[in-house]
Amino acid sequence: MRGLPPVLITAIVLVAGFAACAMQFPNIASTRVVGNLLTDNAFLGIVATGMTFVIISGGIDLSVGSVIGFTTVFVALAIERWGVPPLVAFVAILVLSAAFGAAMGAVIHVFDLPPFIVTLAGMFLARGASFLLSTESVPITAPVYSTVSDFALRMPGGGRLTAIAIIMLVIVIGGALLLHLTRFGANVYALGGSRATASLMGVAVGKMTVKIYMLSSLLAGIAGIVFSFYTSAGYSLSAVGVELDTIAAVVIGGTLLTGGQGSVIGTFLGVLIQGMIQTYINFDGTLSSWWTKIATGVLLFAFIALQQGLVALARRPAAKNAGAAI
Amino acid sequence: MQNSLDPAAPLLEVRGISKSFGAVHALREVDFTLRAGEIHALLGENGAGKSTLIKVVTGVFPRDTGIVRIGGEEIAPRSAKAALAAGIATVYQEVNLLPNLSVAQNLFLDRQPMRFGIVREGEMRRRAKALLADFGLDIDVATPLGNYSVAIQHVTAIARAVDLSARVLILDEPTASLDRHEVEILFRIMRQLAKRGIGIVFVSHFLDQVYEISDRITVLRNGGLVGERETASLPRLELIRMMLGRELAGTTSPRASAGEHQAREVCASFENFGKAGYVAPFNLELRHGEVVGLAGLLGSGRTETARLVFGAERADCGQARVEGAPVRLHSPRDGVRHGFGYCPEERKTEGIVAELSVRENIVLALQAKRGLHRPLSRREQDEIARRYVKMLDIRPADPERPVGLLSGGNQQKVLLARWLATAPRLLVLDEPTRGIDVGAHAEIIRLIRELCDDGLALLVISSELDEIVTYSDRVVVLRDRAHIEELEGEAIDVGSILAAIAADSVAVALEAHT
Numbered sequence: 001m002r003g004l005p006p007v008l009i010t011a012i013v014l015v016a017g018f019a020a021c022a023m024q025f026p027n028i029a030s031t032r033v034v035g036n037l038l039t040d041n042a043f044l045g046i047v048a049t050g051m052t053f054v055i056i057s058g059g060i061d062l063s064v065g066s067v068i069g070f071t072t073v074f075v076a077l078a079i080e081r082w083g084v085p086p087l088v089a090f091v092a093i094l095v096l097s098a099a100f101g102a103a104m105g106a107v108i109h110v111f112d113l114p115p116f117i118v119t120l121a122g123m124f125l126a127r128g129a130s131f132l133l134s135t136e137s138v139p140i141t142a143p144v145y146s147t148v149s150d151f152a153l154r155m156p157g158g159g160r161l162t163a164i165a166i167i168m169l170v171i172v173i174g175g176a177l178l179l180h181l182t183r184f185g186a187n188v189y190a191l192g193g194s195r196a197t198a199s200l201m202g203v204a205v206g207k208m209t210v211k212i213y214m215l216s217s218l219l220a221g222i223a224g225i226v227f228s229f230y231t232s233a234g235y236s237l238s239a240v241g242v243e244l245d246t247i248a249a250v251v252i253g254g255t256l257l258t259g260g261q262g263s264v265i266g267t268f269l270g271v272l273i274q275g276m277i278q279t280y281i282n283f284d285g286t287l288s289s290w291w292t293k294i295a296t297g298v299l300l301f302a303f304i305a306l307q308q309g310l311v312a313l314a315r316r317p318a319a320k321n322a323g324a325a326i
Numbered sequence: 327m328q329n330s331l332d333p334a335a336p337l338l339e340v341r342g343i344s345k346s347f348g349a350v351h352a353l354r355e356v357d358f359t360l361r362a363g364e365i366h367a368l369l370g371e372n373g374a375g376k377s378t379l380i381k382v383v384t385g386v387f388p389r390d391t392g393i394v395r396i397g398g399e400e401i402a403p404r405s406a407k408a409a410l411a412a413g414i415a416t417v418y419q420e421v422n423l424l425p426n427l428s429v430a431q432n433l434f435l436d437r438q439p440m441r442f443g444i445v446r447e448g449e450m451r452r453r454a455k456a457l458l459a460d461f462g463l464d465i466d467v468a469t470p471l472g473n474y475s476v477a478i479q480h481v482t483a484i485a486r487a488v489d490l491s492a493r494v495l496i497l498d499e500p501t502a503s504l505d506r507h508e509v510e511i512l513f514r515i516m517r518q519l520a521k522r523g524i525g526i527v528f529v530s531h532f533l534d535q536v537y538e539i540s541d542r543i544t545v546l547r548n549g550g551l552v553g554e555r556e557t558a559s560l561p562r563l564e565l566i567r568m569m570l571g572r573e574l575a576g577t578t579s580p581r582a583s584a585g586e587h588q589a590r591e592v593c594a595s596f597e598n599f600g601k602a603g604y605v606a607p608f609n610l611e612l613r614h615g616e617v618v619g620l621a622g623l624l625g626s627g628r629t630e631t632a633r634l635v636f637g638a639e640r641a642d643c644g645q646a647r648v649e650g651a652p653v654r655l656h657s658p659r660d661g662v663r664h665g666f667g668y669c670p671e672e673r674k675t676e677g678i679v680a681e682l683s684v685r686e687n688i689v690l691a692l693q694a695k696r697g698l699h700r701p702l703s704r705r706e707q708d709e710i711a712r713r714y715v716k717m718l719d720i721r722p723a724d725p726e727r728p729v730g731l732l733s734g735g736n737q738q739k740v741l742l743a744r745w746l747a748t749a750p751r752l753l754v755l756d757e758p759t760r761g762i763d764v765g766a767h768a769e770i771i772r773l774i775r776e777l778c779d780d781g782l783a784l785l786v787i788s789s790e791l792d793e794i795v796t797y798s799d800r801v802v803v804l805r806d807r808a809h810i811e812e813l814e815g816e817a818i819d820v821g822s823i824l825a826a827i828a829a830d831s832v833a834v835a836l837e838a839h840t
Contacts, residue, residue, distance in 0.1 A: 190424050
């Protein structure tokens, strides 16, 4: 299947890295640590799923970190200051973020602008708007928050699979199904192959673009809600730079930054690799947390180089012999 | 069905189509008729209007005037998708499919068999296999299309088009990147489809293939219709004459006699110069004060020769000499260093920088030649720009105007000025009069003669035979990427050039059949 070789490499890196960590700190190989890893990176996994669609379609979405930040502030203020029931606040912010993404997609398509610029504008817009709402951290004390935070499935070995980790897993699986099994998913790949050709072949490119960015922003909104559960607060400076962590996870997961190839599962593995490095650093105790960034950087370089190699290989007409098959 | 085809009515009818881009008339009152079940070749040189006609008919470009009917019904598609819905499918030379998707996904994109919102992958593959089997293709349809050869990609594109119930199939240079065996497969498929009543428009510059496969031929030239003929009753010489123009009027200008040429100093010479698979090795001498014309059909190796001479393409055999001394010509830089200049055919994409001003465009090559550490002062730039604007009569005479806003003829002059500013010894002009209006046309030709009188050596490519005959001291005739004849002095006229092209193509055709 397409995208499998890079995904396989990502999986090998993850397993090998995990084995190496476990050798040094045997405690890492426990459901407790794995459960925490899933919880800590739940928001990242959700937003990276959306980013995978965007990048496979040949685009990029720089606004997701800001949308997460805005969402936490909005939700916190709505619940704590404006007295809105949490569920209503959630629905409102999801509608809002979906509309935000749809608007960016529409601008990209209608004015034929580079997604980089449009979503960069979206990034500043959303971050600025969250500062407008509140510049300080707003703690959330609603009972639903403690209920959700306390909820967890017990795993064998004492690990806790928290509600937000479950949400993330459901979204990753749902995203993978959407990408690989539906017409929408096929069109995402088609757009990444070539927008012009996809359009000639009958794909409604404009609608697809709007839907893809809408999906990305919607998932960023959900990630924002999850993040507010995770921190029990809303803060306009939360999730700064998360868009870059997200892109890194997607690329490490084997998705081509130029579009057309990739998978949600790969992205999920990419998120786990980043989480694993973070966990290792926590266990070590002496390393600065910035080593996460350095390790991520090195991995990114390695994967981009690897992809270029694979792309170069694929470009060579490997099937000259297949021509004789007719 | 209500709109079932009346067998007498043409399948596709194009009447009086015109299309202009700015001041350039790309199509003028063109008619085209395609019958059901025929293979109809659409021929013409570069810029004749073939692509424009296809794009207008398929809705990629809006048309200025004229009507298109399919099966007697008028259609006005606004997009390729709408044209497809009306039954017109186009397969371009650059296959318009998605190499990153599987063959099956390519065949059924946006119309996959579905169940509960989920693509039935197995069913889709089964259908794709069955569809391709119709075309004699048995391949793994789950593999990405990009892994297969261009021939298979073409067949896939055709299969998709036909499966979308196309009644008219337009194949734009489908054989350009296929080998002989693959061409035969494609032709077999084309004949099968024609038998099923599909009308096929075949655009190609391989005349042998046109004679092999087509029933009728329509020739365009300079955006106008030259004529429509039965292939069987159209002699090859007549066809070439239709394509290259038949103005045999006595446009002969005073030309130096053969004896004088020998007296002229050789500026650059090329011995056994060539590149495998690009142009067969040739010998060419370019002398000061002399215009050498390169004549031949599209794809005959004219531009390729020019690019080798300039160093834009690296020759793999032979020796180039400049003023008698052997030189290395490995890159355009080498060419510029030896005092060569090259005005490419694709002015817009390879020549001018539309956003920059006339002045900036003119000094570009000179600055490049001097190197970055010796910048031309603004005063020098202004001086140079003013001189050439005046000398070549570039209009409007405003050196600060962005070149993109000038007409085609004036853009061409700016390009000329760019190279003249470097004081070249040899200038290569590829289709210098393409796409410019008649007045500017004459002026460019006058300029070519003048430059030559100043001692420059010129190598000029043109599809306009009467034009080449007017200004050339010698004419090299090309065919199938080889130099086949060199005409000189009195021997240069349109008839003998045509004869040279046609004679050889007949020979080649005979060869191919034996």
